[in-house]
Amino acid sequence: MTHLHVDELERIELDDGFEWRPIRRAFDIRAFGANAYAPGASGRVVEEHSESALGHEEIYLVLRGRARFTVDGNDHDLGPGQLVFVRDPALRRGAVALTDDTIVLALGGKPGAPHEPSAWEAMFAAVPAGREGRWDDAIRMHEEALEEHPGSAPLLYNLACMESRGGRPLDALLHLTDAVAQDPKWADYAAKDPDFDPIRAEQGFPA
Amino acid sequence: MSDGYEVLSLDDLDRLKSTDGELTLLPLRRTIGFQPFGVNAWLGASAGDQVIERHREQGGDEELYVVVRGRATFTLGEETFDAPPGTLVHAPPGTLRESIAADDDTVVLAVGATPGKAFRPSPWEDFYVAFAHRAAGRVEEARALVADTLARNPGTWQGPLNAACFEALEGNADAAFEQLRTAYDRAPAIIAKHAPEDGDLARLHSDPRWQELFG
Numbered sequence: 001m002t003h004l005h006v007d008e009l010e011r012i013e014l015d016d017g018f019e020w021r022p023i024r025r026a027f028d029i030r031a032f033g034a035n036a037y038a039p040g041a042s043g044r045v046v047e048e049h050s051e052s053a054l055g056h057e058e059i060y061l062v063l064r065g066r067a068r069f070t071v072d073g074n075d076h077d078l079g080p081g082q083l084v085f086v087r088d089p090a091l092r093r094g095a096v097a098l099t100d101d102t103i104v105l106a107l108g109g110k111p112g113a114p115h116e117p118s119a120w121e122a123m124f125a126a127v128p129a130g131r132e133g134r135w136d137d138a139i140r141m142h143e144e145a146l147e148e149h150p151g152s153a154p155l156l157y158n159l160a161c162m163e164s165r166g167g168r169p170l171d172a173l174l175h176l177t178d179a180v181a182q183d184p185k186w187a188d189y190a191a192k193d194p195d196f197d198p199i200r201a202e203q204g205f206p207a
Numbered sequence: 208m209s210d211g212y213e214v215l216s217l218d219d220l221d222r223l224k225s226t227d228g229e230l231t232l233l234p235l236r237r238t239i240g241f242q243p244f245g246v247n248a249w250l251g252a253s254a255g256d257q258v259i260e261r262h263r264e265q266g267g268d269e270e271l272y273v274v275v276r277g278r279a280t281f282t283l284g285e286e287t288f289d290a291p292p293g294t295l296v297h298a299p300p301g302t303l304r305e306s307i308a309a310d311d312d313t314v315v316l317a318v319g320a321t322p323g324k325a326f327r328p329s330p331w332e333d334f335y336v337a338f339a340h341r342a343a344g345r346v347e348e349a350r351a352l353v354a355d356t357l358a359r360n361p362g363t364w365q366g367p368l369n370a371a372c373f374e375a376l377e378g379n380a381d382a383a384f385e386q387l388r389t390a391y392d393r394a395p396a397i398i399a400k401h402a403p404e405d406g407d408l409a410r411l412h413s414d415p416r417w418q419e420l421f422g
Binding site for chain 1: 214218239240241246268269271275283286292314322323
């Protein structure tokens with residue numbers, strides 16, 4: 001596949017109520033990050049977040065419609081051909097759509113480093129499988145992503161979530177323990193995460 | 208607004224013509240100082256204008272083209288197709304690609320880098336800007352940018368080749384040949400193939416030093 005229209009991309013409605021349209025994954029681009037976003041149920045079109053963990057510089061270009069970006073607490077209403085370049089990864093940024101047809105192109109990467117596809121892409125990609133209870137598919141997607149990101153704590157944690165929901169308590173405990181070993185914050189998350197209700201009473205549950 | 212971000216429109220960017228007048232670059236990456244990978248826009252002001260030149264990326268870059276507005280006809284390898292706004296075109300390394308505006312005011316974003324390598328801004332951007340300055344009559348500003356770009360990219364053959372083109376266009380044959388010899392010494396086979404095809408160097412062909420270099 002060499003070309004696609006942005007409306008032909010896979011559409012994955014995420015829990016925050018916006019739609020992720022994966023470009024990098026669609027073409028298996030290895031050199032840079034590229035995704036498109038559209039508004040979902042919440043009207044949000046770019047998740048409110050920072051890039052502190054990844055150290056990415058990001059460009060958000062409005063391809064269609066209009067969006068209100070909030071960057072570092074400042075609002076900017078942008079239309080087609082207008083963009084926000086967020087140089088400082090620590091700045092919080094996000095956007096809500098002002099029209100239903102809004103599409104935002106997001107490009108990002110870390111200066112001075114070869115691009116590595118982000119682990120979160122696999123977690124987002126597995127959302128539909130998890131939502132539909134196709135746990136084996138969701139687990140397989142996480143396992144494949146772990147081959148590319150060995151030891152990734154967020155992937156291990158999410159894999160454990162899928163395994164817990166999918167009736168694999170021992171695997172879930174093992175992978176959750178691996179995530180917690182890297183950072184105790186995952187135990188705090190697990191303590192409140194209903195995905196772990198099926199295994200919460202098991203001996204060795206780390207929360 | 209803080210120093211950590213900026214807001215702009217592609218229409219705020221300079222519109223820089225190539226030396227032959229065929230291409231118009233909107234130099235996004237250079238303007239905002241984006242460091243992770245290459246990203247620029249190209250404009251076809253009128254239907255029929257070349258938007259993306261016919262070329263293959265040297266050095267392993269993969270590219271993504273995004274039709275921002277207007278409409279383009281893309282050729283990728285053996286395939287030619289219509290590309291309305293919102294079209295995404297992926298060109299793996301080495302693929303022949305070209306884009307022609309099908310509508311007036313067509314803008315295509317080009318994103319590119321080499322997989323597995325940390326991106327380093329290519330000197331072609333600075334040379335392109337220098338040549339555009341020269342075409343606009345800002346010759347000394349252009350010459351200073353050429354010198355600065357050469358200094359920041361030592362040891363390449365592309366740098367002196369571009370400098371040779373600049374000096375040739377300015378009618379400075381001595382300086383042009385000095386740069387051309389440097390480029391030839393660094394990459395004789397490449398320069399012997401490309402220099403005779405480069406229109407910027409055409410006025411040097413009748414000089415005896417051209418025969419010395421290329422027979």
